[in-house]
Amino acid sequence: MDKNPFEYAPAPESRALVSIKGQYGLFINGAWVEPKTKDKFSTINPANEEVLSKISQASDSDVDRAVKAARAAYLKTWSKMPGKERGKYLFRIARIMQERAREFAVLETLDNGKPIRESRDVDVPLAAAHFFYHAGWADKLDHAGLGINPKPHGVVGQIIPWNFPLLMLAWKIAPALATGNTVVLKPAETTSLTALLFAEVCQQAELPAGVVNIITGDGATGAALVNHPGIDKIAFTGSTEVGKLIARSIAISGKSATLELGGKAANIVFEDAPIDEAVEGIVNGIFFNQGHVCCAGSRLIVQENIYDDLLVKLKRRMSLIRVGDPLDKNTDLGAINSAAQLAKIKELSASGDTEGAFRWSPDCQLPSKGFWFAPTIFTGVTQSHRIAREEIFGPVLSVLTFRTPQEAIEKANNTPYGLSAGIWSEKGSRILWASKALKAGVIWANTFNKFDPASPFGGYKESGWGREGGRHGLAPYLKGAK
Amino acid sequence: MSRIDIKKTYKLFIGGQFPRSESGRSYEIKGANGKFIANPALASRKDLRDSVTSAKSALSGWSSATAFNRGQILYRIAEIMEGRRDQFVTEIIALEGGSAKVANTQVEQAIDLWVWYAGWCDKISTIAGATNPIAGPYYNFTTPEELGVVGIIADQKDSLLGLVAAIAPVVATGNTAVVIASEKRPLPAITLSEALATSDLPAGVLNILTGKVSELAPWLASHMEIDGLDISGVDPKIESELRIAGAENLKRIHRFNKSQSPQRMLAFMEAKTVWHPIGV
Numbered sequence: 001m002d003k004n005p006f007e008y009a010p011a012p013e014s015r016a017l018v019s020i021k022g023q024y025g026l027f028i029n030g031a032w033v034e035p036k037t038k039d040k041f042s043t044i045n046p047a048n049e050e051v052l053s054k055i056s057q058a059s060d061s062d063v064d065r066a067v068k069a070a071r072a073a074y075l076k077t078w079s080k081m082p083g084k085e086r087g088k089y090l091f092r093i094a095r096i097m098q099e100r101a102r103e104f105a106v107l108e109t110l111d112n113g114k115p116i117r118e119s120r121d122v123d124v125p126l127a128a129a130h131f132f133y134h135a136g137w138a139d140k141l142d143h144a145g146l147g148i149n150p151k152p153h154g155v156v157g158q159i160i161p162w163n164f165p166l167l168m169l170a171w172k173i174a175p176a177l178a179t180g181n182t183v184v185l186k187p188a189e190t191t192s193l194t195a196l197l198f199a200e201v202c203q204q205a206e207l208p209a210g211v212v213n214i215i216t217g218d219g220a221t222g223a224a225l226v227n228h229p230g231i232d233k234i235a236f237t238g239s240t241e242v243g244k245l246i247a248r249s250i251a252i253s254g255k256s257a258t259l260e261l262g263g264k265a266a267n268i269v270f271e272d273a274p275i276d277e278a279v280e281g282i283v284n285g286i287f288f289n290q291g292h293v294c295c296a297g298s299r300l301i302v303q304e305n306i307y308d309d310l311l312v313k314l315k316r317r318m319s320l321i322r323v324g325d326p327l328d329k330n331t332d333l334g335a336i337n338s339a340a341q342l343a344k345i346k347e348l349s350a351s352g353d354t355e356g357a358f359r360w361s362p363d364c365q366l367p368s369k370g371f372w373f374a375p376t377i378f379t380g381v382t383q384s385h386r387i388a389r390e391e392i393f394g395p396v397l398s399v400l401t402f403r404t405p406q407e408a409i410e411k412a413n414n415t416p417y418g419l420s421a422g423i424w425s426e427k428g429s430r431i432l433w434a435s436k437a438l439k440a441g442v443i444w445a446n447t448f449n450k451f452d453p454a455s456p457f458g459g460y461k462e463s464g465w466g467r468e469g470g471r472h473g474l475a476p477y478l479k480g481a482k
Numbered sequence: 483m484s485r486i487d488i489k490k491t492y493k494l495f496i497g498g499q500f501p502r503s504e505s506g507r508s509y510e511i512k513g514a515n516g517k518f519i520a521n522p523a524l525a526s527r528k529d530l531r532d533s534v535t536s537a538k539s540a541l542s543g544w545s546s547a548t549a550f551n552r553g554q555i556l557y558r559i560a561e562i563m564e565g566r567r568d569q570f571v572t573e574i575i576a577l578e579g580g581s582a583k584v585a586n587t588q589v590e591q592a593i594d595l596w597v598w599y600a601g602w603c604d605k606i607s608t609i610a611g612a613t614n615p616i617a618g619p620y621y622n623f624t625t626p627e628e629l630g631v632v633g634i635i636a637d638q639k640d641s642l643l644g645l646v647a648a649i650a651p652v653v654a655t656g657n658t659a660v661v662i663a664s665e666k667r668p669l670p671a672i673t674l675s676e677a678l679a680t681s682d683l684p685a686g687v688l689n690i691l692t693g694k695v696s697e698l699a700p701w702l703a704s705h706m707e708i709d710g711l712d713i714s715g716v717d718p719k720i721e722s723e724l725r726i727a728g729a730e731n732l733k734r735i736h737r738f739n740k741s742q743s744p745q746r747m748l749a750f751m752e753a754k755t756v757w758h759p760i761g762v
Binding site: 129145240243244247248250251252259261416431435436440441442443444445446447450452454455456457458460461462464465467470471472480 | 546609610612614615616617618620622624627709722725726728729730731732734745752753754755756757758759
């Protein structure tokens, strides 16, 4: 393998524009309050294990306070406000997020471990765009084809993951508010800081108190939120395992839910694919955000006759991936978000070794502190291997091959998941044929991992219920005519 | 001497065939007047699983048929039902009681519902799809697709209309289905299956079982190859049990209160969004 021909001087983004408090309370009814139990836990920078702050552990009674605040805000203010005025608050939020974009990006990178290049160029601008997009829907719901004068559910409980903390907050809060719901949102326990900064944005936007409530804590807080009788609807992004727990718990309570869950996306490369673009797409598909992406292209399915060429190019490209300080503007692959996630990635990768697949990683120096995993591919993977079936949620790619297009589709669809898929081919008819045959909610053809507020996102099968984004994403937040 | 009637044997409808239950079981159906009418098959778990296999194997053909073609087949079902009106009316009066006028109205509404959904086949994607104006050089469109195999527990009271209201929207969009007919009033469902069998509907697209809802519904809910569940005909007392079982593969589970609504189609569809770069 070639030696990395590029030597880069460090180019760290400045930390100076964020000020992290020593500790945070809960954001309930427009104000900061202390949790009833006074319990706090540390949030760390996964790139160096530095303690960034102390976060509140919300208990059942804190959840209850937040839900009551959301209900009062719904009844007194938000449900009575015309859509036109609701929309103006969302526009304000979008603008403030744009004004404070760099601050959000640095904070996200510190708390999450993702490269500043991604938080700055993807997460934060897309989050602001989600508010801007949904702001415009607030006074046009009658025209959305979702019934005449469609009604919100009321109070929505929202639980989001740690992989795109601010972006997932935007995906949840923007449509909920645009459709006239009020929310109680719980960020993931390892990545609460940008949600807490967002609470300040709500204050600056003078959003009426109680319309957005942000409570922090672990899975127990999430369970309390899901099971609270004052919640009308649940929106969850996270693992399929927890999604099923939620589905069972609401089987009794009768709440409605949207679930955006796991994936094991196939990225199919046909023999006529533009190889260099495909290699970029494969790298972006699995190494974007350290592979902490539910729609990551984690199964590369390559036509047999181009396999050798593709592998050479892919390995060469992987050897150019810069792993290291997430705040460095040149970094491609940042830190794994937590020790627990790193352990899971290591465990699943070890199963790849023991089950007979071949592991390869480029030579790369990993920092001594923090949580790190080198970009990795496994070749010789079969469909029964755990690394071909289970979501690794890390920078690990499983490579399989196929001979006929039908075989590619069969392998791609051979999974309980159905979130996304990729197709690489220069032939239009083949792309459209494969798009139809693939059982997945998002199909990227000759591209991968693209997101937009106007584009519906969500999965088939065990990847979840409902869509987020676009006109389709409004429906779950409105009471449909059944 | 007056002529002796030929009585009909009511059987299951699985994969385009009319088998008895593999279990050999049947159960007694009495009319509104309390008199014996028939001994339809009492479907077993094995019958249900065979039905799912049929529905699954019919899925790729039916979902890839053109929407225009599906629409014509649904319309054909209405044509054939129209020719069997008297038979449906007689069965409904015998099972549900009431006047010929009321029974007639139910049959007419059921036939007209097929016509309504026949016309939807090649329009639902236009209404529920989109091209999305994303911020970048990509073409991006969303189109609704069939969900897959749907389990249906049909309405228990209106033995024909409730059934058609559940099955027509599901097959209109390219799904296939396993249906449990009204437990106490199953005869129009079996007569309908005879109409289906002669209507160009491919074998296995609709599979209709007669039997006990309380016995069959939990297996329908827990079957891992069923993707969606219409529980409109389920006693609310067992609804949460079915929803818990269905969570194992995250079935889309719905209860409807309108017989004629695009929602009944959309509830068992999945939106697929496709991206492609634009460039020279």
